[in-house]
Protein backbone atom coordinates (compact mmCIF):
# COMPACT_ATOMS: atom_id res chain seq x y z
CA UNK A 507 0.00 0.00 0.00
CA UNK A 508 1.30 3.46 -0.99
CA UNK A 509 1.88 6.06 1.69
CA UNK A 510 -0.18 9.27 1.36
CA UNK A 511 2.96 11.37 0.66
CA UNK A 512 3.67 9.29 -2.42
CA UNK A 513 0.21 10.07 -3.83
CA UNK A 514 0.01 13.76 -2.91
CA UNK A 515 0.81 15.19 -6.34
CA UNK A 516 -1.60 16.93 -8.67
CA UNK A 517 -2.22 17.99 -12.27
CA UNK A 518 -3.05 21.59 -13.17
CA UNK A 519 -3.91 22.59 -16.74
CA UNK A 520 -3.72 26.14 -18.12
CA UNK A 521 -5.49 26.38 -21.48
CA UNK A 522 -6.87 28.95 -23.91
CA UNK A 523 -6.21 30.58 -27.28
CA UNK A 524 -2.96 32.07 -28.48
CA UNK A 525 -1.99 35.31 -26.65
CA UNK A 526 -4.29 34.44 -23.73
CA UNK A 527 -1.44 34.41 -21.19
CA UNK A 528 -0.93 30.65 -20.79
CA UNK A 529 2.86 30.84 -20.81
CA UNK A 530 2.92 33.85 -18.47
CA UNK A 531 0.67 32.04 -16.00
CA UNK A 532 2.84 28.91 -16.27
CA UNK A 533 6.03 30.94 -15.64
CA UNK A 534 4.36 32.75 -12.70
CA UNK A 535 3.43 29.47 -10.99
CA UNK A 536 6.87 27.95 -11.64
CA UNK A 537 8.71 31.03 -10.32
CA UNK A 538 6.66 30.88 -7.11
CA UNK A 539 7.62 27.21 -6.74
CA UNK A 540 11.29 28.15 -7.20
CA UNK A 541 10.95 30.93 -4.59
CA UNK A 542 9.55 28.26 -2.25
CA UNK A 543 12.84 26.37 -2.89
CA UNK A 544 11.09 23.42 -4.52
CA UNK A 545 12.95 21.35 -7.11
CA UNK A 546 11.43 22.44 -10.45
CA UNK A 547 11.89 20.94 -13.93
CA UNK A 548 10.41 22.51 -17.06
CA UNK A 549 9.84 20.84 -20.43
CA UNK A 550 8.66 21.80 -23.88
CA UNK A 551 8.46 19.91 -27.19
CA UNK A 552 11.70 19.97 -29.18
CA UNK A 553 9.75 21.12 -32.22
CA UNK A 554 8.76 24.42 -30.56
CA UNK A 555 11.68 26.59 -31.66
CA UNK A 556 9.60 29.75 -32.20
CA UNK A 557 11.30 32.17 -29.79
CA UNK A 558 14.14 30.04 -28.47
CA UNK A 559 15.55 26.51 -28.95
CA UNK A 560 15.65 25.88 -25.20
CA UNK A 561 13.81 28.40 -23.03
CA UNK A 562 10.04 28.70 -22.57
CA UNK A 563 9.32 32.26 -23.77
CA UNK A 564 6.07 34.24 -23.59
CA UNK A 565 4.87 36.70 -26.25
CA UNK A 566 6.14 39.49 -23.96
CA UNK A 567 9.55 37.77 -23.96
CA UNK A 568 9.31 36.72 -20.34
CA UNK A 569 11.32 33.49 -20.19
CA UNK A 570 12.39 30.55 -18.03
CA UNK A 571 14.96 27.83 -18.84
CA UNK A 572 13.54 24.49 -20.00
CA UNK A 573 14.51 21.11 -21.40
CA UNK A 574 13.22 20.40 -24.92
CA UNK A 575 12.15 16.75 -25.34
CA UNK A 576 11.05 14.82 -28.42
CA UNK A 577 8.68 12.43 -26.60
CA UNK A 578 6.69 12.75 -23.37
CA UNK A 579 8.31 9.58 -21.95
CA UNK A 580 11.59 11.53 -21.68
CA UNK A 581 9.98 13.66 -18.95
CA UNK A 582 9.96 10.58 -16.67
CA UNK A 583 13.75 10.17 -17.00
CA UNK A 584 14.57 13.48 -15.33
CA UNK A 585 15.43 14.12 -11.67
CA UNK A 586 14.01 11.72 -9.09
CA UNK A 587 14.07 14.65 -6.61
CA UNK A 588 11.79 16.78 -8.78
CA UNK A 589 8.82 18.22 -6.88
CA UNK A 590 7.25 20.42 -9.57
CA UNK A 591 7.13 19.76 -13.32
CA UNK A 592 6.09 22.46 -15.82
CA UNK A 593 5.19 21.60 -19.40
CA UNK A 594 4.51 24.22 -22.11
CA UNK A 595 2.98 23.83 -25.60
CA UNK A 596 1.38 20.56 -24.46
CA UNK A 597 -0.80 20.44 -27.60
CA UNK A 598 2.27 19.40 -29.61
CA UNK A 599 3.04 16.37 -27.42
CA UNK A 600 2.15 12.75 -28.19
CA UNK A 601 -0.89 10.95 -26.74
CA UNK A 602 1.20 9.41 -23.92
CA UNK A 603 1.52 12.78 -22.16
CA UNK A 604 -1.59 12.29 -19.95
CA UNK A 605 -0.23 8.92 -18.68
CA UNK A 606 3.14 10.53 -18.01
CA UNK A 607 1.45 13.30 -15.99
CA UNK A 608 -0.58 10.75 -14.00
CA UNK A 609 2.59 8.75 -13.18
CA UNK A 610 4.31 11.93 -11.95
CA UNK A 611 1.30 13.10 -9.93
CA UNK A 612 0.93 9.64 -8.35
CA UNK A 613 4.58 9.89 -7.26
CA UNK A 614 3.77 13.16 -5.46
CA UNK A 615 4.83 15.63 -8.16
CA UNK A 616 2.86 18.84 -8.82
CA UNK A 617 2.45 18.90 -12.62
CA UNK A 618 1.52 22.18 -14.33
CA UNK A 619 0.69 21.90 -18.03
CA UNK A 620 -0.02 24.77 -20.45
CA UNK A 621 -1.33 24.43 -23.99
CA UNK A 622 -3.78 25.42 -26.70
CA UNK A 623 -7.15 23.79 -26.12
CA UNK A 624 -8.25 24.33 -29.75
CA UNK A 625 -6.47 24.39 -33.09
CA UNK A 626 -7.19 27.05 -35.72
CA UNK A 627 -10.31 25.15 -36.89
CA UNK A 628 -11.79 25.19 -33.38
CA UNK A 629 -11.17 21.47 -32.79
CA UNK A 630 -9.59 20.08 -29.57
CA UNK A 631 -5.80 20.00 -29.96
CA UNK A 632 -3.65 16.87 -29.37
CA UNK A 633 -3.57 15.52 -25.79
CA UNK A 634 -5.17 18.67 -24.31
CA UNK A 635 -8.76 17.35 -23.88
CA UNK A 636 -7.47 14.19 -22.14
CA UNK A 637 -5.27 16.29 -19.86
CA UNK A 638 -8.20 18.56 -18.97
CA UNK A 639 -10.29 15.50 -18.08
CA UNK A 640 -7.75 14.07 -15.63
CA UNK A 641 -6.61 17.34 -14.02
CA UNK A 642 -7.47 18.45 -10.47
CA UNK A 643 -7.67 22.02 -11.73
CA UNK A 644 -8.25 23.57 -15.17
CA UNK A 645 -7.70 27.30 -15.73
CA UNK A 646 -9.03 28.65 -19.02
CA UNK A 647 -7.55 32.06 -19.85
CA UNK A 648 -8.74 34.41 -22.59
CA UNK A 649 -6.98 36.84 -24.90
CA UNK A 650 -8.42 40.13 -26.16
CA UNK A 651 -10.23 39.79 -29.51
CA UNK A 652 -8.22 41.89 -31.98
CA UNK A 653 -11.41 42.73 -33.92
CA UNK A 654 -13.79 43.92 -31.18
CA UNK A 655 -11.89 43.94 -27.88
CA UNK A 656 -14.07 41.20 -26.36
CA UNK A 657 -12.80 38.03 -24.68
CA UNK A 658 -11.14 35.74 -27.26
CA UNK A 659 -11.22 31.94 -27.13
CA UNK A 660 -10.24 31.14 -30.75
CA UNK A 661 -6.90 31.37 -32.57
CA UNK A 662 -7.79 32.56 -36.08
CA UNK A 663 -5.24 31.62 -38.77
CA UNK A 664 -4.52 34.53 -41.09
CA UNK A 665 -2.60 32.66 -43.78
CA UNK A 666 -3.72 29.94 -46.18
CA UNK A 667 -2.27 26.73 -44.82
CA UNK A 668 -4.34 23.77 -43.66
CA UNK A 669 -1.61 21.90 -41.75
CA UNK A 670 -2.66 21.41 -38.15
CA UNK A 671 0.82 22.29 -36.94
CA UNK A 672 2.16 25.61 -38.16
CA UNK A 673 4.43 27.53 -35.78
CA UNK A 674 3.87 31.26 -35.76
CA UNK A 675 2.77 34.36 -33.94
CA UNK A 676 1.09 37.64 -34.94
CA UNK A 677 1.92 37.36 -38.63
CA UNK A 678 -0.02 34.07 -38.82
CA UNK A 679 -2.64 34.11 -36.04
CA UNK A 680 -4.92 36.49 -34.19
CA UNK A 681 -7.07 35.82 -31.14
CA UNK A 682 -10.79 36.30 -31.79
CA UNK A 683 -14.05 36.05 -29.87
CA UNK A 684 -16.80 33.65 -30.95
CA UNK A 685 -18.65 36.24 -33.07
CA UNK A 686 -15.58 37.65 -34.85
CA UNK A 687 -14.12 34.15 -35.45
CA UNK A 688 -17.28 33.08 -37.26
CA UNK A 689 -18.26 36.29 -39.04
CA UNK A 690 -15.21 38.21 -40.27
CA UNK A 691 -12.76 37.21 -42.99
Ligand SMILES: Nc1ncnc2c1ncn2[C@@H]1O[C@H](COP(=O)(O)OP(=O)(O)O)[C@@H](O)[C@H]1O
Nearest residue numbers: 523524525526527528529530564565566649650
Ligand atom coordinates in the same frame (compact mmCIF):
# COMPACT_ATOMS: atom_id res chain seq x y z
N1 LIG B 1 -4.77 40.22 -28.38
C1 LIG B 1 -4.11 40.02 -27.25
N2 LIG B 1 -4.76 39.67 -26.12
C2 LIG B 1 -4.10 39.48 -24.96
N3 LIG B 1 -2.75 39.59 -24.84
C3 LIG B 1 -2.04 39.92 -25.93
C4 LIG B 1 -2.67 40.16 -27.18
N4 LIG B 1 -1.70 40.48 -28.07
C5 LIG B 1 -0.53 40.45 -27.41
N5 LIG B 1 -0.71 40.10 -26.13
C6 LIG B 1 0.36 39.92 -25.15
O1 LIG B 1 0.57 38.53 -24.98
C7 LIG B 1 0.81 38.27 -23.61
C8 LIG B 1 0.52 36.81 -23.29
O2 LIG B 1 1.56 36.04 -23.83
P1 LIG B 1 1.69 34.50 -23.54
O3 LIG B 1 1.66 34.24 -22.07
O4 LIG B 1 2.93 34.04 -24.28
O5 LIG B 1 0.38 33.92 -24.20
P2 LIG B 1 0.04 32.43 -24.70
O6 LIG B 1 1.06 31.51 -24.10
O7 LIG B 1 -1.34 32.15 -24.20
O8 LIG B 1 0.11 32.48 -26.20
C9 LIG B 1 -0.07 39.26 -22.89
O9 LIG B 1 0.39 39.55 -21.57
C10 LIG B 1 0.00 40.49 -23.77
O10 LIG B 1 1.06 41.35 -23.39
Ligand SMILES: Cc1cn([C@H]2C[C@H](O)[C@@H](COP(=O)(O)O)O2)c(=O)[nH]c1=O
Nearest residue numbers: 523524525625626661670671672673674
Ligand atom coordinates in the same frame (compact mmCIF):
# COMPACT_ATOMS: atom_id res chain seq x y z
C1 LIG C 1 -3.92 27.66 -33.45
C2 LIG C 1 -2.70 26.89 -33.85
C3 LIG C 1 -1.44 27.27 -33.37
N1 LIG C 1 -0.35 26.59 -33.74
C4 LIG C 1 0.97 27.00 -33.22
C5 LIG C 1 1.30 28.47 -33.33
C6 LIG C 1 2.24 28.70 -32.19
O1 LIG C 1 3.57 28.36 -32.63
C7 LIG C 1 1.77 27.68 -31.13
C8 LIG C 1 0.91 28.28 -30.06
O2 LIG C 1 1.66 29.13 -29.25
P1 LIG C 1 1.05 30.00 -28.04
O3 LIG C 1 2.13 29.93 -26.99
O4 LIG C 1 -0.23 29.36 -27.59
O5 LIG C 1 0.85 31.38 -28.56
O6 LIG C 1 0.98 26.73 -31.84
C9 LIG C 1 -0.44 25.49 -34.58
O7 LIG C 1 0.56 24.83 -34.88
N2 LIG C 1 -1.67 25.11 -35.04
C10 LIG C 1 -2.80 25.77 -34.71
O8 LIG C 1 -3.91 25.36 -35.17
Ligand SMILES: [Zn+2]
Nearest residue numbers: 651654683686
Ligand atom coordinates in the same frame (compact mmCIF):
# COMPACT_ATOMS: atom_id res chain seq x y z
ZN1 LIG D 1 -14.53 39.86 -31.39
